[in-house]
Amino acid sequence: xxTKAAVxxxxxxxxxxxxxxxxxxxxxxxxxxxGQNSNEQSTPSPQPELRxxxxxxxxxxxxxxxxxxxxxxxxxxxxRLAMRTISDEALLDLIHEGITEAGMPGFPNLSSENDxxxxxxxxxxxxxxxxxxxxxxxxxxRDLFFGKASCSACHSRGQIIAEDIAGFARDHETSEIxxxxxxxxxxxxxxxxxxxxxxxxxxxxxxxxxxxxxQLQDGDGRFYLLMKSSLASVQRKTGEPMPGDYGHxxxxxxxxxxxxxxxxxxxxxxxxxxxxxxxx
Numbered sequence: 173x174x175t176k177a178a179v180x181x182x183x184x185x186x187x188x189x190x191x192x193x194x195x196x197x198x199x200x201x202x203x204x205x206x207g208q209n210s211n212e213q214s215t216p217s218p219q220p221e222l223r224x225x226x227x228x229x230x231x232x233x234x235x236x237x238x239x240x241x242x243x244x245x246x247x248x249x250x251x252r253l254a255m256r257t258i259s260d261e262a263l264l265d266l267i268h269e270g271i272t273e274a275g276m277p278g279f280p281n282l283s284s285e286n287d288x289x290x291x292x293x294x295x296x297x298x299x300x301x302x303x304x305x306x307x308x309x310x311x312x313x314r315d316l317f318f319g320k321a322s323c324s325a326c327h328s329r330g331q332i333i334a335e336d337i338a339g340f341a342r343d344h345e346t347s348e349i350x351x352x353x354x355x356x357x358x359x360x361x362x363x364x365x366x367x368x369x370x371x372x373x374x375x376x377x378x379x380x381x382x383x384x385x386x387q388l389q390d391g392d393g394r395f396y397l398l399m400k401s402s403l404a405s406v407q408r409k410t411g412e413p414m415p416g417d418y419g420h421x422x423x424x425x426x427x428x429x430x431x432x433x434x435x436x437x438x439x440x441x442x443x444x445x446x447x448x449x450x451x452x
Contacts, residue, residue: 224293227286231279240297245380245387245397246276250297253342253439260291275397308425313433316426321418323430326361333437336361336377336389341438349431356414364388365407366398374398378408 229238235246242248249255255263264287270278282290317323317333327337341349365375366386376390386406388396400406418427 223286224289224291224296227282227290228293231282231290235276240294245385247395249294251342251344255294256298260295263294264291274395308428308430308432310429310433310436312426313429313431313436316422316430317433320426321422321430333434337434338438339389341434346431346435349434350427353427353430354419356416361410363409366403367405367407368398368402369404370402 228240232240232249235243236249237243237246240248240250258266267282267287267290268278268280270276272278318328318331323333323337327334340352344352362378363376364378364386365373366388367373374388374390374396376388376394376396378386379389379395380387384400386398386400386403388398390396415421422430
């Protein structure tokens, strides 16, 4: 016969055994969770900006430079207006497809994570600062460009400004354009006509040159990277130097007008398409 005391003792034993069981289960669950967290923390994925930098340095920096400001074989992709205003989707298409005729390879096999990280890093390099605008009148500036200042003698194609000065205006701030007019630096521009062994001819301003290659930019803004081993001849010509007296010949307001016109025309669609600006 089971006494009341025995029943009480059995009940307490059951309660304690259940409590211990629940405790074991709870500690096991906590241990599993901690183990999972420990494993996750031991192999963290790179932060997006770090991943983007790694992809940029591996795929882009060789030609465009670590800072994206351009190199010997590729243009600036940080300050150029076409690159700053192109949509992320269009930029990604350009990265995937490349520009075959300009020598830029495509990278179609990037993962979606690398795609997003690379675009983010390019935008990081470009920043979000808005360009300052010249305070002058572009209409009066046009009259100066083709008249009193005589800029059109070296920097025009018909009735519009040529790509050499348009490209500079797209890549530089208002104050830098003004300084380039008032205090020009560097020697006179050098042009060349390069004849390839296959009969083709290329002409334009010499933008870069080394022992093995020659880079020309024609009047429409297209870049041509030519290997010297493929050329039959190169005819060079030195142009007229930039006048150094604009600070005396033009008033401050006239210089503002001239800069305003150059900026307006440099950003106009008829000067250069986005693709031609990006070509090597």
